[in-house]
Amino acid sequence: MREFSALARGAFYRIKENPEVESIILSLSAGDEVVLVPEPTNRFDPNAIQIHFESTNIAFVGKEWAAIIAPLITEGHEYTAKIDYFESTMSPVIQIIFPDLDEE
Secondary structure (H helix, E strand, O other): OEEEEEEEEOHHHHHHHOOHHHHHHHHOOOOOEOEEEEOOOOOOOOOOEEEEEOOEEEEEEOHHHHHHHHHHHHOOOOOEEEEEEEEEOOEEEEEEEEOOOOOO
16 A cells, blocks of 8 residues: 655635635545546646545645656556645645555
């Protein structure tokens, strides 16, 4: 099993585009499951990974972790992702577990 803790980034930009994102993030709790959606056509980062809660993009995986995690998802590795804790009100930390990978 391989585990990552990745700080969500860009929530404030998501809120500007969709004001509902703020109430969604404020309603989240530790343990809530999220879905990671690679966005290879992102103009800023081809490894960008959206973080979705109930089909709404609420933020992105931080660039430093996305570079590691995006290829694993693209290769088809199974994963679970959930809210681990909040670094600040709008900055959740996401726990991402790949059960079929060994620790490096």
